[in-house]
Amino acid sequence: MTVFDERADVFSHTGGVHQAGLATNHQIEASFIDIGRHNALDKLFGFILLNKFPVKDYCILFSGRISSEVILKVSKIGSGILLAKSAPTDLALKLANDLQITAVGFIRNTSLNVYTHEGRIE
Template sequence: MKESLSIWQIEKINEHRREREKSFIIAEKPVTIFLNDKEIITLLATPENLKELAVGFLLSEGWLREDKPVESIELEPEGFVRIKVKYRTSLTEKLFLKRTITSGCGRGVIYYNVLDALDMPKIRSRQKISGAMVFDLMQELNRRSLLYRQSGSVHGAAIADPEGIKIFCEDIGRHNAVDKVLGRAFLQGYSPQGKILLTSGRVSSEILVKAAKRRMPFIFSYSGPTDLAVQMARELGITLAGYVRGHRMKIYAHQERIKV
């Protein structure tokens, strides 16, 4: 927590008065991810849970296999995360051949075409949850967002089930926050399949694909979705709801899974 925040002297204007005060500022650091000694990407992130971020990113991009363990993870002071696996990844030769500029902060890169995700098998979950449970989960997400309350400059993400939030992380990037919770789930041996993804940020197609790859049938957000995310949610069988605030929400896809 301490390394994620710094205190700066700032000046504030309140109507016609100028005031000096100390303010918490969120940290932003470059994080370079290596897989089997090959540099993959440098992300800008909040400097906590960086091993989880690296694993989650590589899982989301298809570099790591869910059914194979990671041999080792090392975090170096320079912000380098070095991951080693004993198997060969077929994407190595495609590193610079198929990249997509994302809608995330800092013009992120993903190494696949999001539209290819439409070829994934549809999620046919019969699980249903109540609207009251959705509201409770989002309130719990807000309660856990300590960095946000102190700085106002981060996103929160969580993996939850009907009993509550199981994994929670924060980051300056909404994609990073989701990758962190997915990476932590992998490292803890906790399967996100059939679980709920919560996010404070906009649900873009990239976020939707991250959940679809993990076979998560529910995404709930404090913000709204993009039109491509709605289209993909409807085709891939994911219940998508946004603007979950107080006791209200808007359901964009597969509303039959939410009971009033």
């Protein structure tokens, strides 16, 4: 998440955009920004579809709040892990649990909250 934050040049200048990315433990494969958090995630999904990118071994990085709609998009994308800088809603956590998605929020430096399916996080 530190590298993800470092790539947020527009956010550091404006404070007014969201970012969505695709990453492994070792690198960020792609990241997209937009004024809308859903649009940033949609741009990432478009990249994945256009490039026929295999997402099973990747996690989604996200700057926004974890809503039920975000969880549904992550499920459609096919990734099992969502790492976010912000908070989840109660409905989002229920969906994440039902859809077998690991939802992690409030990621800051050395702390984070794992809300669902914590066995995937070391």
